[in-house]
Amino acid sequence: MTPVLLLNPPWPASILRDYWCSSVAKAGYLWQPIDLLAQTGWLDHHGIGFQVIDAIAERLSVEECLRRVSECDPALVYLLTSPLSAPEDDAFMAALGTRRLIVSGEAACADPAAYLAGHPGVEGVLKDFVGDALARHVLGERGALPGLFLRGDAAAPGASMPRRQASFRMPVPRHLAFPGDAYRMPLLGGVRFATVMTDFGCPYRCRFCNSGASGHRLRDIANVVQELEAMQRWGFRHVFVKDMSFGAVRGHSLAVCAALQRSGLTWHAYARADCLDPPLVRAMAGAGCRLVQIGLESGDRDLRRTYGKNLDDAVLESAVRTCKAAGLKVGGHFVLGLPGETPTTLLRTYRLAARLRPDYVSFNVATVRQGSDFDGARSPGFGPDPERWTLAARNLMYLAYYSDVRWLWQVLRGADGKDLRDLAVSGTGLWRSLVNGRAERGWLRRLRAPAAGPGAPRKS
Ligand code: SF4
Numbered sequence: 001m002t003p004v005l006l007l008n009p010p011w012p013a014s015i016l017r018d019y020w021c022s023s024v025a026k027a028g029y030l031w032q033p034i035d036l037l038a039q040t041g042w043l044d045h046h047g048i049g050f051q052v053i054d055a056i057a058e059r060l061s062v063e064e065c066l067r068r069v070s071e072c073d074p075a076l077v078y079l080l081t082s083p084l085s086a087p088e089d090d091a092f093m094a095a096l097g098t099r100r101l102i103v104s105g106e107a108a109c110a111d112p113a114a115y116l117a118g119h120p121g122v123e124g125v126l127k128d129f130v131g132d133a134l135a136r137h138v139l140g141e142r143g144a145l146p147g148l149f150l151r152g153d154a155a156a157p158g159a160s161m162p163r164r165q166a167s168f169r170m171p172v173p174r175h176l177a178f179p180g181d182a183y184r185m186p187l188l189g190g191v192r193f194a195t196v197m198t199d200f201g202c203p204y205r206c207r208f209c210n211s212g213a214s215g216h217r218l219r220d221i222a223n224v225v226q227e228l229e230a231m232q233r234w235g236f237r238h239v240f241v242k243d244m245s246f247g248a249v250r251g252h253s254l255a256v257c258a259a260l261q262r263s264g265l266t267w268h269a270y271a272r273a274d275c276l277d278p279p280l281v282r283a284m285a286g287a288g289c290r291l292v293q294i295g296l297e298s299g300d301r302d303l304r305r306t307y308g309k310n311l312d313d314a315v316l317e318s319a320v321r322t323c324k325a326a327g328l329k330v331g332g333h334f335v336l337g338l339p340g341e342t343p344t345t346l347l348r349t350y351r352l353a354a355r356l357r358p359d360y361v362s363f364n365v366a367t368v369r370q371g372s373d374f375d376g377a378r379s380p381g382f383g384p385d386p387e388r389w390t391l392a393a394r395n396l397m398y399l400a401y402y403s404d405v406r407w408l409w410q411v412l413r414g415a416d417g418k419d420l421r422d423l424a425v426s427g428t429g430l431w432r433s434l435v436n437g438r439a440e441r442g443w444l445r446r447l448r449a450p451a452a453g454p455g456a457p458r459k460s
Helices: 034-045 062-072 086-095 106-110 112-118 133-138 221-233 250-263 278-286 301-306 313-325 343-356 388-402 405-413 417-435 437-448
Strands: 002-008 050-054 074-081 100-105 124-126 148-150 193-196 199-201 216-218 238-246 266-271 289-297 329-336 360-365
Touching (some): 002 062, 002 133, 034 050, 034 074, 034 133, 050 062, 062 074, 074 086, 074 106, 074 133, 086 100, 100 106, 106 112, 112 148, 124 133, 133 148, 193 221, 199 238, 238 250, 250 278, 278 289, 278 313, 289 313, 289 343, 313 329, 313 343, 329 388, 343 388, 360 388, 388 417, 388 437, 417 437
Parallel strands (some): 002 050, 002 074, 074 100, 100 124, 193 238, 238 266, 289 329, 329 360
Antiparallel strands (some): 124 148, 199 216
């Protein structure tokens, strides 16, 4: 019998469920689920045996996954859920029978008491996935465990999260327990990469996003360094710095840059445009950063202000220009269909994207993310309601963006063999998801009603 199984359950498409943030991969990318990853370190630290099954990375069917679960025969399963895959997740949990279940995921973490009330087979919800409450619970510790919500004690002190300002440390996660070659990041040369957190949450509160809902904690730098050293020993060459907004706390980010520079690893990260001034961007480039993914959100200044990204066009333009000048690739992330979106604002968004010319763009359809201001429990009736025309406009914008012949020629002329392979992988992935509109409309419908759960504009 295995004491604990860390499980990312199966689903027909490449879904990302970690960090209370759900999305379906549009262009062939996939990373290690950070919640499960962080728990491997704590379980190991407490001497608790575990196995990992990432059914999404391994592309396991429901039957194959159930067979693997029964082979490892876990005493307790810690698994990820998502509002996007909620019906299938619920059916899968039912198929696991009477096994002890602790879950994480957007809906569960936004309202653990409600989630537990609707899921009588689930023992608890782990909200603070960088803490050791799960391990201590497995060892039989009773009483309040910060960040772990157990059935029947939702009102107990254990239901609270750790202090918002406190910094944190965690044991080095067991990266090699995950199927390393299955994780992909097109545009980065197919490099084998690992994922690391240097903070938790976000200090900002954009209204469509839930990342700031549990405050912001910084990870101890010496503890980050330990993990980077382990990654080097284990043969990783690239790191996904999975901070929700790199650069938000300048001194800490510069210290992380220095640690990354010493490690010799290359890396990429999400960042806010107003943090990306020349000194920080130079430090990032010098520290091996290859790609910055920037939340540009909308080409309409008023929409950005309404939803918490109160930044002028000039700030967005300067961030993209500064990153490009420093030799960093830029990903531009947009949210379409926010309340107040019109054909005019969509056109402004397309024009901004075309003017800034990021190395890639991600046009996301706005959905209700639990824990954000769009969450029905906080603001009844307030939230996006993406119609077919938003999807159609999104697809047209992709087509227009990527069929600019002059830009394509520039990209292809500068590309080597690896770049071409990356472009082919991400282009095919994107094309597949665009033509599969029916499935996408189905998932979006699940995210439309706040009661059913939230969805997925990109971070930062
Ligand atoms: S959109 Fe980015 S900056 Fe805004 S709250 Fe979310 S993670 Fe933070």
